[in-house]
Amino acid sequence: MSVRKRKWTTGKGHAREAWVVDYVDGKKTRRLKTFTKKKDADAFAATASVEVRKGTHVADSASVTVKEAGDNWIATARAADLERATIAQYQQHLDYHIEPFIGGARLSQLSAPAVRAFEDRLRQEGRSKAMIGKVIRSLGSLLADAQEQGLVAHNAVRELSRRRRGGKNGHADGRQKGKLEVGVDIPTNGEIKTIVHNVEGPWRPLIVTAIFSGLRASELRGLAWDNVDFEKGVVRVRQRADRYKQIGPPKSKASSRDVPLSPLTLNTLREWKLKCPKGDLDLVFPNGKGNVESLANIINRGLAPPQIKAGITITRIDEEGAPVLDENGSPVMIAKYRGMHALRHFYASWCINRKEDGGIGLPPKMVQERLGHSSITMTMDVYGHLFPSDDNAKELAAAEHALLA
DSSP states (O other): OEEEEEEEEOTTSOEEEEEEEEEEOTTSOEEEEEESSHHHHHHHHHHHHHHHHHTOOOOGGGOOBHHHHHHHHHHHHHHTTOOHHHHHHHHHHIIIIIHHHHTTSBGGGOOHHHHHHHHHHHHHTTOOHHHHHHHHHHHHHHHHHHHHTTSOSOOHHHHHHHHHHOSTTSSTTOOOOOOOOBTTTBOOHHHHHHHHHHOOTTHHHHHHHHHHHOOOHHHHHTOBGGGEETTTTEEEEOOEEOTTOOEEOOSSGGGOEEEEOOHHHHHHHHHHHHHOOOOTTOBSSBOTTSSBOOHHHIIIIIIHHHHHHHTOEEEOBOTTSOBOBOTTSOBOEEESOOSTHHHHHHHHHHHHTGGGGTSOOOOHHHHHHHHTOSOHHHHHHHHGGGSOOOOOHHHHHHHHHHHHO
C-alpha cells in the first residue's frame, strides 16, 4: 500500500495536486483512492491496511447503498422468522425515516459524523426524540447485518455510541444509566392498593392478574383457560398474542414457565370465569366477542381509569418538555403509569422485597424464573439495585472486629 502525490494541470491551465492511496484489497483487486490532504490519505492508508489484513475492507466502488443494504436486512429478518410486528417496524423505519434521507449513500461513506448529521436531519424534520432513538437503533441493526455479509467494514452507529458513552458507566461524565425508581417507573405499594381498589368491571381480573403474576401484556392477552390450574394455583405461560392479535409461542424458551398465583388472583379468576366472553380461542382476557383484546384497550380502558379516578396522575408534557394545557389554561393530567410493564416492574420489586410486608424475599434466580428472563444477567441488569444489600458499614465493622479480635 502506497501514498503518493499526484500533480496535473487542468484544461484552463490551473495547477492541481492530490494524494493517492494505491493498494490491493482482499479480493486482489487494485484500488485507488484520492484525497486533497496528505494526512487524510495517510489515515485512510493506515486503516485500510489493517482492514485488508483482517479481511473486512470494502472499497467505496464495491460498497452497496443504504437502501440496498436495507432490503437485504429486511430479507434477513424474514428468513430468521422474526415476529411480524418487528419486521413491520423495521420496514417502517426504512421506508419513512432512513431511505428518504440517506438511502442513496454508500455504506462505506457512513461514518460516526455522518450518523450524527442524520440524527440532526431527523430532528429538523420533526421526528420525536423517541422515534429518532428507534430509527438509529434500526440503522445500527442494518449495518450489523451488512457487516456479517461483508458489505461494510465498520458499524458507524456503534462507533458513535462508543464515543458518547465515554465514561465507564455509559456516559461521557461517568454517570450511571438511569435505574428504575419506585414511584417513578415502579408503582408504590400504596399506589397498587389504590389501583386494585378502583379498577372495575371486566378489567379488574386482568389488572389484578398482571399485578400479582408479572406476566407480560402479550402473555396476558394470549392466556387460555386451559393454562390456568386452579387446583395447583398456578398459571402456565405457553403462548402469547402479538400486536396483530396472532397467537404464537412465548417470547423465548425461558418465557415458557409456571407462575404461582396469589389467593386474591385465584378467587378473582374463579369469579371471572363465570362471566368471561366465550370464543374459539378460549381466552382468559378476551374482548367482548371472545377474540384477542388490543393492548391499547387494556391501557386506555383498564389501566388508566383507576389511576385517574384515584388521582395517580402526572401532567401531560409535549415533545418540547412543556406542559400541555386545556382550553381553560389548566394542565392536562394523565395516568401516571401508561404501560403494562409498570405492573410487571412492581411484581419484580414485590418478589424481591416482600420481607417488608412480612413475606419472604425471593433470590435473584427465582425472580428470573418468575419473570421468564432468558438469563440472570438480564434480571440483575434491570432489578439488581432493588435487592437488599447486607454489606453496610456496621456489618463490615463487626466482621472486621470478629476477624481481628
